[in-house]
Amino acid sequence: MRTISGLWRWRHNPLRRATDLAEAWLALAGLVLILVLAPLAGVLVGGATEDALQRSAREQQAARxxxxxxxxxxxxxxxxxxxxxxxxxxxxxxxxxxxxxxxxxxxxxxxxxxxxxxxxxxxxxxxxxxxxxxxxxxPLDPAAATVHAVLAAAGTALAAAALVETARRVALWRMVRRRHARLDREWERAGPDWGRTGAGS
The missing domain is CATH 2.40.50 (OB fold (Dihydrolipoamide Acetyltransferase, E2P))
Incomplete structure (x- = not known):
């Protein structure tokens, strides 16, 4: 929610920089991906695991x-x-x-x-x-197979969320480094004339 309100606040702010807007959009994209991708990955992996384990449990129950x-x-x-x-x-x-x-x-x-x-x-x-x-x-118990599938789904969802958040933080870190490098270059140009009379500063 803070991400969305931050984007709205930056829309017409005269102090807004392009990097501020990019960082806000990055945060929103990360939030949406975590809310959509992580549960989807968990459901897909959990369903596939459940099917495989239940099939294995049925085969073992029949063969043992x-x-x-x-x-x-x-x-x-x-x-x-x-x-x-x-x-x-x-x-x-x-x-x-x-x-x-x-x-x-x-x-x-x-x-x-x-x-x-x-x-x-x-x-x-x-x-x-x-x-x-x-x-x-x-033989594998069907209830135990379901528990293993739920654990696999939860682990996958957490891993997907962690992956998205890690990617967002790495992208943000790179953006901040570029912004600081740009500020350093601007300061190097303005620094020697800072405070001099007639230097235009």
Whole structure:
């Protein structure tokens, strides 16, 4: 709003310089670009990210299967073993030797990471496998995909706004430097005669 009122104030001001008007127009152009370009970039990137992540989530949900595994024996346990994909980020994980049946009925046994409480021999826990029974990571949740898309949109909008503002500041800096250089040249011409009688100053 200050930019628009500044432009209006400079319209008929007798002290207005061409550089003052140019700087005001530059500020207005930067404001319009931030208000239009940044949200548009955020919406486009967020929409594309949402589509890609939701498609990936659907593919993973179709290709990965939840099965129940049985603990054969524990391999190791560390309090630093946490599940980064859990909602709280603090679910304890333990590496165990487990046995399970794949979606195709095949039997499997091997080292996997068990979530939840400390496992014990004979205990059961859920895990995810591919179509052949091989252990895989949990499929992407559609809600998590939406959160990632929103974050991508917000980050893109902020980056676009920062880029426009940086370009505006660089252009303004160059304009001010040119104006100062012009003033310096004018001062060099007028400076030696400043205050002399009959020098026309």
């Amino acid at each position: 299967h939840r099965v129940t595994a049985t603990v054969v024996r524990e391999v190791k346990h560390s309090p630093l073993d946490v599940d980064p994909e859990s909602a709280s980020g603090g679910a304890v994980r333990s590496r165990v030797i487990a046995a399970w049946r794949g979606p195709d009925g095949s039997r499997h046994e091997g080292p996997v990471v068990a979530g939840g409480a400390r496992p014990h021999r004979g205990g059961h826990f859920p895990m995810w496998t591919d179509a052949h029974g091989g252990p895989v990571a949990r």
